[in-house]
Amino acid sequence: MKIFIQLNGNRVVNQGSTKGADQDIELEVAEDHEVLRNPFVFTYENGQLIKDEAYQQQLIQEKEARESEPSTEEKLELMQKAIDDIILGVI
Numbered sequence: 199m200k201i202f203i204q205l206n207g208n209r210v211v212n213q214g215s216t217k218g219a220d221q222d223i224e225l226e227v228a229e230d231h232e233v234l235r236n237p238f239v240f241t242y243e244n245g246q247l248i249k250d251e252a253y254q255q256q257l258i259q260e261k262e263a264r265e266s267e268p269s270t271e272e273k274l275e276l277m278q279k280a281i282d283d284i285i286l287g288v289i
Contacts, residue, residue, distance in 0.1 A: 199226065199227055199228065199229045199231075199234075200215070200224060200225070200226055201213050201214065201215060201224075201225055201226075201227055201233070201234070202214055202215070202216065202217045202218065202222040202223065202224055202225070203222065203223050203225060203233070203237065203242060203247075204218065204219065204221070204222055204223075205221075205223065205242055208241045208242055208243055209238075209240075209241055209250075210233065210237045210238065210240040210241065210242060210247070211237070211238065212237060213233055213234065213237040223242065225247065227247070231247075232249065233247055236254075238253075238257070239251075239253055239254040239257065
């Protein structure tokens with residue numbers, strides 16, 4: 199399957215089936231290649247796509263940290279409870 203990749207340095211930042219810019223690089227990949235689903239974890243070095251496992255783990259950890267963080271609404275509720283506790287002399 200023919201694809202075109204866009205790079206930032208050597209990091210793949212996008213891929214598509216059409217050439218979007220003169221600097222896009224044309225590649226042949228298997229139809230089930232991971233770069234089609236998750237291009238951001240690949241680098242392009244010496245004419246080869248290389249999966250950056252460490253970067254993929256970093257992205258997973260960052261996503262998990264964001265998802266485990268309380269929402270803005272939850273933070274406001276916690277702050278309101280703390281204020282209520284102070285006003286009511288619970289603390």
